[in-house]
Amino acid sequence: MAKKVLLKDIAKKAGVSTALVSYVLNGLEKEKRVGRDVVEKINQIAKELNYQPNHIARSLRSGKTNTIGLIIADISNPFSGQIARFIESEAARLGYTVIIGSSDENKTKFNSLIDSMLNRQVDGLIMAPADGSSQQIKKLVKEYIPFVFIDRYFPDISTNHVVLDNYEATYNAVNYLISHGRKNICLIIYKTLAVHMQQRILGYKNAMKDNELEDNIMVKEIPRKSYFQVKTDTEKIMDELISEKKMDAFLFAANALSISGLYAIRKHNIKVPDELAVIGFDGHEVFDFFEPPIAYIKQPLEEMGTEAVRILVEQIKGIKKTVQTEVKHEFINRESSG
């Protein structure tokens, strides 16, 4: 293996101390008022030897790793993957590397991911917290670990977060359905106490109430288990609802739910939107393929990811204010909405 070039190799060759080399290579030549000729010589030698600093050594000394921990539900799911991608890009732009972990919405895994990332001395965390993990989060707050939530948060802890305008998202969608003549609108959603889902329920319910349809409120909650289980559970509920023939519209509050629901709708050969209007969440290629294309509530993933990184980096740099950002959904209206 080619011998690694070290700071002191440059120092020796330039005939100066390692301190000078460190200053120059870190752009502190102005601040430390290093001589012009020395700066030039050091830069040239560094280039010549193709010097690559050892991040580990730098981190140990400086206490900063320039690494961000990202904890999401599951990197193999497109929603998580896309947001991870945007986070990775923005982080790289700002000089940070990202370590990703998948919690599977499991509190134990989530907590152990946090521990493992902290042991690796990440400078901060971006997380979609799992249900029931608020104890662990309180510890982070107490220890002044910089972090930002995405997608959800705990209302009883004051934290930085970037979330969707979940209430408005479902409120508007339901209003749209009602204004186009639908009255029996069912909301299919995950069974969880997480705020983001609760807000989606609230948006739905209030839209129904505001249109004097409170008697028609119908919320079906699906346990958040494996993808396969979600599909089975959703299809089963859809089977019942469809055979009762009471519904004239479905609003799905998450991607996997939408897809599972669409399977059921197709199986029963229901005409969309004539018999049933449908609005999905997040967006998926299956929505484009369905006959007709499915309308959906789109989250601005790039904005969410970029914003989360920006907020986190500010926190890491020492800005102490709490930042809570709500980004706007976009309603992608297509034939299925009726």
Added chain:
Amino acid sequence: MAKKVLLKDIAKKAGVSTALVSYVLNGLEKEKRVGRDVVEKINQIAKELNYQPNHIARSLRSGKTNTIGLIIADISNPFSGQIARFIESEAARLGYTVIIGSSDENKTKFNSLIDSMLNRQVDGLIMAPADGSSQQIKKLVKEYIPFVFIDRYFPDISTNHVVLDNYEATYNAVNYLISHGRKNICLIIYKTLAVHMQQRILGYKNAMKDNELEDNIMVKEIPRKSYFQVKTDTEKIMDELISEKKMDAFLFAANALSISGLYAIRKHNIKVPDELAVIGFDGHEVFDFFEPPIAYIKQPLEEMGTEAVRILVEQIKGIKKTVQTEVKHEFINRESSG
């Protein structure tokens, strides 16, 4: 911030040196023949103080970071995301953390990701190398950096890799189509010199030849650009081919190509498989939704990911033999194949 517990805190409290503590906590008590009572005392105090080792310090001293760099095309694409997930799991099981980077199939990005990961002192790399990056790879080989390729490799460099039996995958699929009466089979594939795609072309061509259909060979190559561009290009070519009405089957050699092709097929209202048989690659929910469901060649992603990690970790631990694994495709046969 709660004061971090250090090795020497434990040592002080136990009245021993840090060396003993280090040995015990790293499970070297047998090898170093540490006294029983001392072992117990150290373990107890470590638990009591909730000691968390500083990985950075450990890494600097030991030269091992227990970190793996993973470079794939794009983490937001389901194929990459799923394989990343399996790699992450297996790595965690073996005590490694994964840093992920997306190359976008771009040689420059790919090379700079390698540099950045090496600066972070990853112990090894798992990569789906971008076209034209073989120079950089030769450097890795020369510097004895442990790495494993997935999905593709460079035939002129002897490297560890885990790849699909690409030749057999398309050979068998084409044979199946022919044995079910298809004669004018078109292969839609990315335009690249990468071996894995070349093997898929070869499998196709040889199957055609072996059935005396060499005059019917029709390969259409799509430049690998943005997803949007791929879709546009594929649809355009499909439009032509479909209007000529000469084809009776399509084999798509990658996921994005399949989906783009399916859009075109649906647009033209072609009956599958009556007018046109279709076989896709990789698998996607859209395949399930299409009428009829699309048959496809499935890659064993879990096996590929797990195997890649195992090989890499062996290399990191010093085993020098080159390991080249070919995993078996699975043909998921469904109505569309005719």
Added chain:
DNA sequence: CTGAAAGCGCTTACAG
């Protein structure tokens, strides 16, 4: 403007 030196928190020969 520059250098000598401490120190980040571990691991690991070495000596006894």
Added chain:
DNA sequence: CTGAAAGCGCTTACAG
């Protein structure tokens, strides 16, 4: 069986 000490490769007060 155990301890004192060097050292991983940087950064950064401190002194001049």
